[in-house]
Amino acid sequence: MTTANLRRGDQADAPGSADTAGRIVRARDVLISEWTKLRSVRSTYWVLIVTAVVSVAGSMLAAFPAGRGADLPDPVAFSFIGWAEYPVLAVGILGVLAFTSECATGQIRTTFTAVPRRLTVLAAKTAIVAALALVFGELLAVASFSLTQAILSRHDQGVALSHPGVPGAVLAAGFVLVVVAVTGVGLGAAIRHTAGAITALPVVFYLPLALLGLPSPWMARDHPCHRRHPHHPPGRLRRGARATLFTES
């Protein structure tokens, strides 16, 4: 706090704006800062807990009766059946809040004062939310798969993680959370209103699916979009793969 160290920051600032070194410094700074922000609010943990509980519990609950029934056409997809509808969208709230909570509280003014490059802030937020959603999503996928298969195994319907094609399917399922979370950041930044952006989440993901169900003048039967799983023959990854469909369509 003396005049002598007033110019302390100059070294980093001196050449200023446009050079690459400056941009890298800024990007690294902002990424660290956004990570601190994300982990220092309770809502982050609540969203992750709620997403984990409803997704895994949904799959497990479905597995109990299913395991007792006839042979499952696709036991791998069954591990993610609890994700397929709304539960997995909960992680989108993480992305939404990353932006809207700042708008609602005024924090955004502090953020933009510290980092006047707004696109850098948006990019850093997106990257941090995506990274967290990836780690969390993959953990959740493995957990969901393991627990569900454990139940199915009691009826000899389970599949091992080492089974061909299974690791890929589990990875892809986990990646769905990245897609949902990043969409949440986008909606949050565009709508800048928590309730509005959260409402828009299911609309964005399910409206296209709903449109596929429209009768013929609006939706030609042979339209390529209408084929639900263009890459998969019937029987493999069918129902539960609604989740993976997010990434494909």
Added chain:
Amino acid sequence: MSAILTAKGLAAGHADRLLFSGLDLVIAPGEITGLVGANGAGKTTTMRIILGLDSPTAGRALVGGQPYQGIVRPLHQVGALLDADAMHPGRSSYAHVLSVAQSNGIGRRRVTEVLRLTGLESVADRRVKGFSLGMKQRLGIALALLGDPPVLMFDEPVNGLDPEGVHWIRRFFKSLAAEGRTVFVSSHLMSEMALTAEHLIIIGRGRLLADMPTAAFIEANASRDVLVRSPRPGDLARLLTAHGATVSPEGDDGLSVRGLDAPAIAGLAAGHGIGVHELTPRYASLEEAYLDITKDSVEFHARSQAGERTAVP
């Protein structure tokens, strides 16, 4: 060291209805500069433009010779407290300050240091939610100090503070200026600025109204006239006018005299045998002087206040 905070031809607002225009500012280092104006005159807008939070309609503001948006770690150049509420209430004060520090490459040691400087050490782990306005102000000041910047900007920093807080802030600003920093403070209270600032910038009526040292402003504006009552007001008026005073009648036997002070008037009257019943120097308060300059700029002013005058015997 070049002028660190400058604005040239700054204009803000909608093109058809400008908040202000043609604002040229050079804020000098080493002293406290007060930005004074009525509510809505554009004080906050001026500061938001300097920080790149708003875009000017015309002109530009520079910090250390470059636009704020171009600075890689701007908190090392400018520290600002514009709005004490601009924070997420669910975060602890430590996490809040840390997140801002990290965005400018500032380490944890400095975070602890600014929390200590602003007396918030003991509440570092508490969530901001329950903070009083005074504590939020301190937290905002902690953020402003993070980068140890040569320029500090505060928008209405004493609003809502208790007397102790006001006193603390005033002393604090003086110490910052004494360290050679540029301290730019806004207020709608002229009396507050007269106590705090060494230099005044007054905006209103959509333009720059005054830009001068506080002492010069007081000198130029604070003294007003002398009220003289005499049984021979006509004779006295002629006499004083002949000695260079401006005289206007006030009431039946009163005169409002400008250009001569009370002892001079008394001396002249005595020398010419004119009796004087009353001789009262009248000062306009600083607030009044300020109201005079900004009169037309206040959009919704109370009529009853117009023409009030304080007599100081």
